[in-house]
Structure formats: C-alpha cells, structure tokens
Amino acid sequence: MGNDQTPVPLTPAVFYILFALAGGDKHGYEIAKQVVEDSQGRVRMGTGTLYGSIKRMLADALIEETGQRPAPDLDDERRRYYRLTEEGHRALRAELARYARVVAVARDRDLLASA
Amino acid sequence: MGNDQTPVPLTPAVFYILFALAGGDKHGYEIAKQVVEDSQGRVRMGTGTLYGSIKRMLADALIEETGQRPAPDLDDERRRYYRLTEEGHRALRAELARYARVVAVARDRDLLASA
DNA sequence: GAGCATACGTCCGTCACGGACGTATGCCTA
C-alpha cells in the first residue's frame, strides 16, 4: 500500500509489537501476551508472525535488542529483550495519528456505536 | 492473524473500502478517490489491490453490487456500483471498535501527541 | 510421566499487496 518511508499503514503485527513495547522493554513471548491483552483477546499472533516480524523490525531499525536484563533470579536466560528505537517511536506515533483520525471521521459520520 | 468469522484485524485495504462505502454507495474508481481523501493522501491503493479486494469482498459477502444507478446523463456505463451488506456493516463496526479501543489505550499511556 | 506454560526459532503453503500493463471513452490543448 502507498507510503513514504516506513510504510503507512503498518501491518497489524508490526503495529501491535510497537504498541506493546511503548509500554516498556519486553521479550518476545511477553510481547505476544501483551498483544492479546491490548486487543482484548481479539488478536493472537502466530509464532511465525511474531518472530518473523521481530526479525524484519530489527532489520528496519524499528526496534533493537537491549543488553539490560532483570535481576538473575527473575530472569530466564532464553529470553531476548527488545526496545523501541527513535524510528520505531516515530512510526508508532504516525500510525496512532492515522488511527485517531479514522476514529474522528467515524464519529463525524455517526459510524461509532459506543460513546 | 487470529480471529473468529471475518478476520480481525481487517486488512487496511478492506477496511478503507468498507469505510468509504459506509458514506454511500460508490463505484470502484470513486472508492479509490474516497480512500485517498479519508486518509489525507497517506493511503493510495494500487488497482490490483482495489479490484482484487473488491472481488474478495464480494465473495465474502461484505459488499454487493447494486442495480441502482444515477440518472443516465450523470452515469458512465462502465461503472460498477457497490454497497455494504449487513455483514459488511458488522465487520466495519467491529474494526472501528478495535481502532477506538487502541486510541483510548494510547491516550491512557500518553502515546498520543495531539489533543 | 503426562501435560501445560514458558521461551526461542524455522519452514513453508497461502494469500494480500501493488505496480505494470491492457483496453476503452471523453475532453482539452498545442
């Protein structure tokens, strides 16, 4: 679909991963759980989507792996932690702006059921 | 990505087409122009995406072709007009609810720049 | 010891995307 730099709209997978990480650094499996929560269970990412998206987002520099880990007694050495890059923040803000605009237009056109 | 009946999230193309048709019946080319407008020029659908999506949406009964056409002097016989089905309305409402929820959570987390 | 949650990942079939291309009409302008 049309765009400029980081394509807009983002794919839902990329968007939800950025969204999850905006709330703090997380490892892969934790991101997946956060997405289920943020979407009220409506969105469940397959592992292929999750790890495939992470790989692409690392390549696109939307996220980066952190060296910081929790205290060893709370940690699990298998985990890999990620954080948003500045570019990732920018992409998320742009996408959220698109979402907000859609919702605003929908309100204008009386397409929204709830308050 | 995870789902129930009509997959949630919708693809952006399907979403924007539903959104455009919620404002009234339109023909293909008109939908494309509406999407550019609704997205403030940020989203431009290729013809493959547009007509491919329409075909899939007809098959999924999200939209249907209408027999009603404008007055002959305002019409163009090449056009094919579409309208939302009840199922299409439902899918659009569900997706808009998801959008609205994301925006609300984003506000809570102070991720939104604007007011 | 079976089963599930946690945690990483690959593999590969399916399908959406989107630009190139094709066809056609009508209008405007150089």
Next chain:
DNA sequence: TAGGCATACGTCCGTGACGGACGTATGCTC
C-alpha cells in the same frame, strides 16, 4: 488532429506478510 490526461474497468505476477505445524528445551503441577 495528435498527444496527453482523467475516468473506468480489469488481469498478471513478483514480492513479501501471515500463521500454523513443527522442533527444542526447561520447569512446574497433577
């Protein structure tokens, strides 16, 4: 009057996202 652009439909096909199956491993609970 030929060229170019907007309008309007569509197909074709390469690229790439998606997502479940599968694989590996640890630790807990029943």
